[in-house]
Amino acid sequence: MLATRRYLALFFPFLPAERWLRTAPKRPDAPLVFAEKQRGAMRLASVDAAALAVGLRPGMPLADARAQVGDLTIVSHDPVLDQDWLDRLAQGCARYTPLVALDAPDGLILDIAGAEHLLGGEAGVITDIEMRFARLGMTLRHALGPTADAARALARYQARPAPDEASAIRRLPVVALELDAEATTALVRAGLKTIGDLASRPMANLAARFGVDAAMALRRILGDAPSPLDPRIAPPPVVAERRFAEPLGSTAHATKILTELAAEAIEDLAERGKGGRHFRATFFRSDGLARTIAIETGNPTRDAGLVMRLFAERMDGLADPLDPGFGFDMIRLAVPRLETLGASQLKLEGGAVKDAAIDELADRLATRLGRGRVRRFRPADTHIPEQAQLELPAIDAPAPLPWQEPDPGEPPTRPFHLFDPPQPIEVIAEVPDGPPHQFRWRRQAHAIRRYEGPERIAAEWWRRRDNGGLTRDYYRVEDAQGRRFWLFRHGLYDEKPDPRWYIHGVFA
Amino acid sequence: MRESSYPLAGLRQRIARIAASGGFESRPAEGWLKSGHASFDDALGGGLAVGRCHEFFAADALDATSAAAFAALLALRTPGRAPLVWLRTSDAGKRSGHIYAPGIAELGGDPDRLLLVETPDAKMLLACANDAIRCAGSAAVIVESWGRFPLFDLTAGRRLALGARDAGTTLLMLRLNAAPAPSVAETRWSVAAAASHALEANAPGAPAFDLELLRWRGGGAGMRWRLDWNHDEQSFSPNAGDTALSGTLLSLPARRAMASHGAEAA
Numbered sequence: 061m062l063a064t065r066r067y068l069a070l071f072f073p074f075l076p077a078e079r080w081l082r083t084a085p086k087r088p089d090a091p092l093v094f095a096e097k098q099r100g101a102m103r104l105a106s107v108d109a110a111a112l113a114v115g116l117r118p119g120m121p122l123a124d125a126r127a128q129v130g131d132l133t134i135v136s137h138d139p140v141l142d143q144d145w146l147d148r149l150a151q152g153c154a155r156y157t158p159l160v161a162l163d164a165p166d167g168l169i170l171d172i173a174g175a176e177h178l179l180g181g182e183a184g185v186i187t188d189i190e191m192r193f194a195r196l197g198m199t200l201r202h203a204l205g206p207t208a209d210a211a212r213a214l215a216r217y218q219a220r221p222a223p224d225e226a227s228a229i230r231r232l233p234v235v236a237l238e239l240d241a242e243a244t245t246a247l248v249r250a251g252l253k254t255i256g257d258l259a260s261r262p263m264a265n266l267a268a269r270f271g272v273d274a275a276m277a278l279r280r281i282l283g284d285a286p287s288p289l290d291p292r293i294a295p296p297p298v299v300a301e302r303r304f305a306e307p308l309g310s311t312a313h314a315t316k317i318l319t320e321l322a323a324e325a326i327e328d329l330a331e332r333g334k335g336g337r338h339f340r341a342t343f344f345r346s347d348g349l350a351r352t353i354a355i356e357t358g359n360p361t362r363d364a365g366l367v368m369r370l371f372a373e374r375m376d377g378l379a380d381p382l383d384p385g386f387g388f389d390m391i392r393l394a395v396p397r398l399e400t401l402g403a404s405q406l407k408l409e410g411g412a413v414k415d416a417a418i419d420e421l422a423d424r425l426a427t428r429l430g431r432g433r434v435r436r437f438r439p440a441d442t443h444i445p446e447q448a449q450l451e452l453p454a455i456d457a458p459a460p461l462p463w464q465e466p467d468p469g470e471p472p473t474r475p476f477h478l479f480d481p482p483q484p485i486e487v488i489a490e491v492p493d494g495p496p497h498q499f500r501w502r503r504q505a506h507a508i509r510r511y512e513g514p515e516r517i518a519a520e521w522w523r524r525r526d527n528g529g530l531t532r533d534y535y536r537v538e539d540a541q542g543r544r545f546w547l548f549r550h551g552l553y554d555e556k557p558d559p560r561w562y563i564h565g566v567f568a
Numbered sequence: 569m570r571e572s573s574y575p576l577a578g579l580r581q582r583i584a585r586i587a588a589s590g591g592f593e594s595r596p597a598e599g600w601l602k603s604g605h606a607s608f609d610d611a612l613g614g615g616l617a618v619g620r621c622h623e624f625f626a627a628d629a630l631d632a633t634s635a636a637a638f639a640a641l642l643a644l645r646t647p648g649r650a651p652l653v654w655l656r657t658s659d660a661g662k663r664s665g666h667i668y669a670p671g672i673a674e675l676g677g678d679p680d681r682l683l684l685v686e687t688p689d690a691k692m693l694l695a696c697a698n699d700a701i702r703c704a705g706s707a708a709v710i711v712e713s714w715g716r717f718p719l720f721d722l723t724a725g726r727r728l729a730l731g732a733r734d735a736g737t738t739l740l741m742l743r744l745n746a747a748p749a750p751s752v753a754e755t756r757w758s759v760a761a762a763a764s765h766a767l768e769a770n771a772p773g774a775p776a777f778d779l780e781l782l783r784w785r786g787g788g789a790g791m792r793w794r795l796d797w798n799h800d801e802q803s804f805s806p807n808a809g810d811t812a813l814s815g816t817l818l819s820l821p822a823r824r825a826m827a828s829h830g831a832e833a834a
Contacts, residue, residue, distance in 0.1 A: 418651050418683070421703040425685050425696055433658070433686045437669035437679045449669045451684065460680045463673035466799050471767070471774050472674035476637045477665025504630070510764070512771035538772035542763035543630055566630075566665055568637030568675060568775035568797065 066182065067289070068170045069211035070153075070189070071201045072146075075166040077108035078198050079145040080135055088133035095122045096137035105137035109199070142166070150292050151350040152192070154342060155390050156185055158295035161208070167215065169208050171289055192348030195386075205229070209280040209287040213237075213255075229281060230256030237277040243270055255281060296394035298336070300324040307346040307387025311375075314343060314388050318371065321393040322364045335360025335401030339367055343382060344390040351382060356431060357423045358455040360399035366420060373427045422454040431455050439463050443517055445564060446480045473515065473536065475546045475565025482562035485547065493553050495535055499545075501563050506539035513537075514549075530555055536567065544568070598736055601642050601708065604803025608793055612755070613786055616642065620754035621729045621739040625746060625782070627760035632664040632744040635759040636712065637675070638777050639740040641797055641804075643708035644677040651683045653700045656712040657693055658686045663714055664744060675775070676799035681707065694719050694728075701731040701739055712742040725752040748782055756783040762794050762807060774798060776807050 072078070076094050081087060091111035095102050102122035104111075111132070116125050126132060142165075150168050153160045156179075159171035172185055179185050182204060193200045203218060205211030210229055217236035222228035232255045234247045247270060252258050258266060258278055267275035279285035300321040308314050318341055329336055340354045355370040375382060426434040435451040439461050442448055452458055466472065486500040495511045513536055519529020530551035538544045544567035551559035600615030609615040616622050626635040643652045654667065669679035685700070687693045690713065697711045709732075713720065720741075729752045732739045741753065748756060758780040764773035775797040783789050794807035 415705065417703050417705045418653075421653070421700060422683060424699060429685070429687060429692070429696070433688075435684045435686075437667075437682055437684070439670065439673075439679075445668075445670075449679075454683060463679055464670055466674045466676050468800050471764070471772060472671055472799070474671040474674050475633075475665075475668055476671045476675070477633045478668035478671070479665045480661070510766055510770045510772045512767075512769070536772055538764060541630075541761060542776060542778070543634075543761040544764070544772050544775070565668060565671070566633040567671070567772075568633060568641070568777075 064173070064206065065171060066173045067205050067208045067211040068172050068182075068185065068189075069163065069167060069203050069205065069208070069215035070170070070193075071163075071167040071212075071215040072149075072193075072198055073166070073201060074106075074108050074199050075146065076106040076137065076142050078196075079142060082197065090131040090133045091116065091129060092133045092135065093122075093125060094137040095134050105139075147292075148349055149193075149196075149198070151342070151352060152344065152348045153189075154293065154350060154392075155344045156189070158293060158299075159289060159291045160293070161289045161291050163208075163212055167212065169212060169289060171208075171291070189348075192346070195347045196349070203228075207280060207283045207287045208289050209277075210283060213281050227256075230254060230259060232281070234258065236281065237274060239270070239274055239277065243274060246270060247274075294396070296340070296396040297398055298325055298328050298332075298334075298395035299392060300328070301390065301392035303390045304388070307384075307389040309384055309387045311382050311384060314382070314384065314391060315371070315375070317391050318393060319364070319368050321391060322367050322371075325393050325395055326362050326364045326367070329362050329395065329398065329401075332398070333400060334398040335362050336367070336395040336397065337361075337399055338395065338397035339371075340394045340396060341371060342392045342394070343384075343388045344392070345385045346387050346389040347385055349385070353378075353382070355423075355427055356455050358419050358426075360401040362401060366423075370423060370427045373424055377428050426453065426455050442520065444520060445474065445517070446478065446482075448474075471536075472567065475544075476568045478565040479563060482548070482564040485561050485563050487547070487549075487561035493533075493549075496537060496547055496549075496561065499537075499547065499561065499563070501545075506541075506543070506545070508537045509540055510538040511535050517548075530559070534564070601646065601738060603642060603795065604645060604801065605793075605795060605805055608795065608804065611791060612781075612784070616738070617754055617786075618738050619733050619736045621725065621732055621741060621752060623741045623743055623748075623751060623753040623756040625743045625748050625756070625758045627758050627778070627780075629745045631760045632742075634761040634775075634777055635744065635757075636664070636667075636710075636742055637775065637797075638757075638759050638779070639708075639710055639742055640672070641675060641677060643710065643738070643740060644672075644681060645802060646707045648707075649678070649681060650705060650707040651681050652707045652710065653683045653685065653703075654710045654712065655685045655687065655693055655697055655700060657690060657714070658688055660686075660712055660714060674799070675797065676802050690717060690719055694724055697728060697739075698731060701728055701737055702735050704735045704737065706737055708738040708740050710740045710742055712744065713746070714744045715746060717743065717746060720751075722750070722752065729753075753783065754785050755781065756789075758782055765796065765807070777804075 077092050091114055092108040093104050093111050093116060094106040096105035104116060104118050104120045104122060104125055106118055107116045114129050146162060150160045150162055153168055153170055157170050157172050157175040161169045163169045179188050186202060190200060201215050203211050203214030205214055213232055213236040214228055217232050218228060220231055222231050234252060235244055236255060259282060263275055280287040302317055337360050338356050340352055342350050342352045344350045353374055355374050422434050431453040434454045436454045438450045438452055438458055440448055440450050487496045488498045489496050495513060496508055498507050514533035517532045517534060532548040532550055534546060534548040537547055545563055546565040547561060547563050549559050549561050599618040601618060602609045602615035624635045624639050626632045672679045685696055687696055700709045728739055760778040762776035762778040764776045767773045777795045779793045781789050781791045795804040796807050798805045
């Protein structure tokens with residue numbers, strides 16, 4: 061049998077209110093409610109403890125709440141900010157275990173099996189979590205359970221204390237199954253008030269009467285069916301971390317520790333014969349929040365100096381600098397992406413050293429500007445000109461593919477610069493479907509002296525269902541000053557009454 | 569010469585000494601970016617010096633492609649697979665068009681050698697150029713700017729040029745839609761498109777360039793060339809349209825003068 065798993069569910073009953081209060085200028089005197097438009101009427105989406113105490117409940121129409129309590133602080137509900145805050149809390153919980161899952165709404169589930177010994181058992185973990193969330197001003201309800209669903213149900217619905225976990229689960233009300241309102245009412249009408257009541261009946265009868273969902277939900281809570289966790293971050297293969305009894309107040313000191321961790325992680329990589337492609341440094345603050353900074357390299361690396369240079373580059377470029385707050389009490393360096401990296405030998409002529417210098421430049425600039433801004437070109441197999449080249453992040457280093465070879469003795473048929481999208485121009489042609497004679501682009505007229513064409517490029521009708529693409533007739537033209545342009549007429553005269561002209565590129 | 573001020577005289581002597589020995593420009597070039605056209609290269613003492621800064625001005629906003637292509641083809645002529653690092657701001661694609669790799673491949677250049685870096689603004693362009701230029705192993709670094717580039721002053725230019733010299737990389741500054749101004753560049757060029765040698769049925773021929781050497785630290789300026797790009801030979805050759813005028817130094821009327829004549833005629 062597998063080792064028993066232990067799940068810790070955290071539930072923040074007043075998450076929107078407490079999230080809002082963190083940035084509010086001052087605590088409002090009146091009860092705080094979050095209003096949201098639901099089915100055409102303003103309703104309460106969430107309330108704080110004071111509002112709950114005077115009888116306001118989520119789902120209530122705002123007008124009723126106002127009638128009931130004259131003095132209210134009403135804030136518009138922002139689920140995106142709430143989700144964001146929950147995500148940050150989840151990041152902070154990564155200090156206890158890498159397996160942290162978001163448990164919407166307003167909850168987290170941690171798989172703490174095997175992780176609790178660090179803090180003196182489950183009780184130690186819970187004390188630590190309570191302390192940190194209290195410092196963040198978050199009201200927390202928590203429960204441990206043998207399955208994720210059981211822990212979640214206990215954290216959210218346990219009303220009465222119980223001598224042990226199994227009986228606590230059996231005492232949970234049937235709402236803990238989180239079925240729809242109709243099914244819950246039906247269960248209660250049938251006299252089945254608790255999970256224990258349900259568990260004592262034959263499962264088949266339950267499924268027949270209240271649906272398969274009810275039976276499955278019950279089995280998951282009782283631990284008969286698996287309730288797998290979907291962790292926010294998969295556990296990385298290589299991790300180096302350090303905890304401090306006394307939190308570090310300075311970012312410079314934290315960076316120094318990161319350097320040591322990089323050396324440890326790289327030793328680990330060397331033992332496995334691997335190099336890291338992706339490094340994530342997480343700085344855990346003593347108040348329970350955490351900040352992750354990640355870097356990527358184009359080639360697998362075991363160069364601690366390079367990794368630290370990229371981290372320094374990344375930290376310099378942060379719009380929102382690393383803030384120690386009350387101090388960092390744990391730093392973790394994870395290497396989630398490894399690739400095989402053999403021992404390398406330098407070439408005599410120094411080629412490898414020079415290649416490495418360019419790769420490092422690409423990594424550094426990609427770290428500073430964003431991976432999408434440092435690119436290499438790859439051909440794409442299409443004859444639509446604007447799709448014939450791919451610009452891929454250099455960091456992904458795709459294998460080169462052959463390009464179209466130039467025809468001997470022929471001038472290039474594709475321009476040096478391409479406009480995407482093509483720019484509309486006004487064209488005068490001698491005959492309607494003939495070559496252009498003169499065109500006007502960017503408020504300047506160009507008389508055409510030489511031309512070649514048309515080169516007909518049909519739309520890729522097999523890709524577009526509506527057959528909406530028009531045929532393009534391309535002309536290579538040269539104006540009186542010797543500038544060479546790539547023009548096309550969008551549509552043939554039998555496809556369209558008055559086809560437009562575009563400039564698509566400029567030749568060298 | 570007697571100086572009225574003693575410290576001033578000392579300083580002047582020191583400057584003279586630096587200029588005479590081991591000065592910034594006096595170090596010999598380590599190599600050349602050659603056009604492949606013998607008399608063009610000879611006139612420049614071998615070609616465009618490696619490890620230096622060269623500026624290419626587009627004669628007109630519409631000549632941006634010619635200036636870019638000339639600089640890129642020169643750099644891509646270097647044998648081997650050393651990358652060409654091309655830095656531009658992210659709005660450059662809208663102004664002069666996206667760099668189109670299939671077109672470069674048809675010119676005989678290897679698009680796999682291009683490393684394109686797009687920066688959000690001119691300030692970042694200069695910062696990244698400083699990193700790129702200090703990185704040995706590139707064929708050249710092209711920095712493409714559009715319009716006036718006030719950040720690229722003499723100090724910034726000198727910093728880039730020193731970086732280029734120390735790392736032995738070549739800096740090709742593409743100055744599009746800008747007017748030439750004093751700088752630390754070893755050579756400064758005005759590039760324009762030239763009429764190509766027509767093929768059968770009056771089709772446009774091989775890429776042709778009209779070059780004017782505006783400044784050269786090693787010699788006189790004002791020389792002009794008309795060069796064609798021959799993609800089979802991967803080199804520049806004299807403009808086929810000008811075979812009637814033998815010789816390489818063509819005394820063409822200045823383009824700007826031509827434009828004014830044109831205006832009169834109109």
